[in-house]
Amino acid sequence: MASLYAISVVCTGNICRSPMGEVILREAVxxxxxxxxxxxxxxxxxxxxxxxxxDHRAAAVMADHGMxxxxxxxxxxxxxxxARVDLVLALDAGHETYLRRLAPSPADRDKVRLLRSFDPVSxxxxxxxxxxxxxxxxxxxxxxYEQLRAAVPGILEHVRAALAVHATR
Numbered sequence: 039m040a041s042l043y044a045i046s047v048v049c050t051g052n053i054c055r056s057p058m059g060e061v062i063l064r065e066a067v068x069x070x071x072x073x074x075x076x077x078x079x080x081x082x083x084x085x086x087x088x089x090x091x092x093d094h095r096a097a098a099v100m101a102d103h104g105m106x107x108x109x110x111x112x113x114x115x116x117x118x119x120x121a122r123v124d125l126v127l128a129l130d131a132g133h134e135t136y137l138r139r140l141a142p143s144p145a146d147r148d149k150v151r152l153l154r155s156f157d158p159v160s161x162x163x164x165x166x167x168x169x170x171x172x173x174x175x176x177x178x179x180x181x182x183y184e185q186l187r188a189a190v191p192g193i194l195e196h197v198r199a200a201l202a203v204h205a206t207r
Contacts, residue, residue, distance in 0.1 A: 052082030081115035156192030
């Protein structure tokens with residue numbers, strides 16, 4: 039069955055935050071029984087790491103949580119990608135601004151959301167960014183993992199609502 043709904047998780051280089059988010063979200067989508075209806079990918083705003091694997095620290099944290107980044111190869115998000123996705127999850131405000139400027143149309147700009155805007159606690163705390171762990175230590179990667187996981191229920195709720203709209207068309 040073809041994917042009805044596509045999500046791209048976007049950070050800077052697509053080697054830390056966004057691949058972690060991709061795998062966490064893909065696993066959650068599968069656990070929710072939505073794998074046949076939802077496709078999850080990730081990309082970076084820049085091309086510095088295109089083709090590279092995930093950062094070893096991100097891979098280690100994910101492995102500790104039973105998930106693998108072994109198959110990841112970094113990609114860059116381009117304006118053309120908007121035609122292939124329904125939701126673009128930016129990891130920080132800089133990504134959000136860049137992606138909205140890159141969007142070819144107002145409808146494409148509306149696809150861009152901060153990932154943590156789906157976590158009610160983050161919204162209440164006005165803390166909507168996932169900080170870049172690249173220059174940090176292992177704890178920073180754990181914090182990234184926790185922040186990504188916290189947004190999953192809200193993202194799944196959003197996806198279910200979007201799929202219901204697709205089903206009525």
